[in-house]
Amino acid sequence: MGKTKKVSITGRYGARYGSVNRKRTREVLDRMKPKSLGCPKCRTKGSVHRISIGIWYCRKCDAKFTGGAYSIATARGLESFRVSKRKQREIELIEEEE
Template sequence: MAKQTTKGKKSRSAARFGARYGRKSRKLVADLEEKSKASYDCPQCGRNKVKRTSTAIWSCRKCGYTFAGGSFLPETSLGRSVLRSLKKSLEAD
C-alpha cells in the first residue's frame, strides 16, 4: 500500500495554481489570503469580528462599524506610525 501524501499542505490556498508561477509567488499569495480572510479586533467595540468587505474596506459584524484600512490588513504600518506621531505631538503640548 502506498504512503498517503500531505497534498496541498505546503501551498495552502494557492494550491489552485498547481505547479505554475513558482513556489515563492504561491507562498506570498497564500500568506496574503490568510491575512485578509482572518478576523480582527474592532476599533470601536473591541470584539474580534472585523472582516474584509472589499479592497481596503473593513466592517465589524457585531456593531456594524465600517472603516477604511489597508488592502490586506485593517491597520497599515504607515497608519500606525502616523498615529504614534500624532500621539507624541499631543503629549508635547
C-alpha cells in the first residue's frame, strides 16, 4: 500500500472544499499554532492567543497587543516599528546636542 500525503490539521475536511482552499487553510492554521507564537513583551512561547481579528493576548504577562489577523506581527508592522525606533533615537540625539 502506498504512503498517504501529509494533510496536517486540514485532514478533518476530507475531500471537501478543494485542494487549494485546504492548503491555504493549512498555512494559516500552522502559523497560528500556539507553540510557535512568542509574546513580544515577556518572550514566552506558547502563551499568546488570539482574542479577535488582529488582537492578541498573552496569558502569562496579561499583555494585550495588536498584530496581523493570523500572525502576531506583519511585515509592514515590523517595518513601522523599526522606523519609529530610529526616529526616536534621532530625536534623543538632537535633544542631547542642545
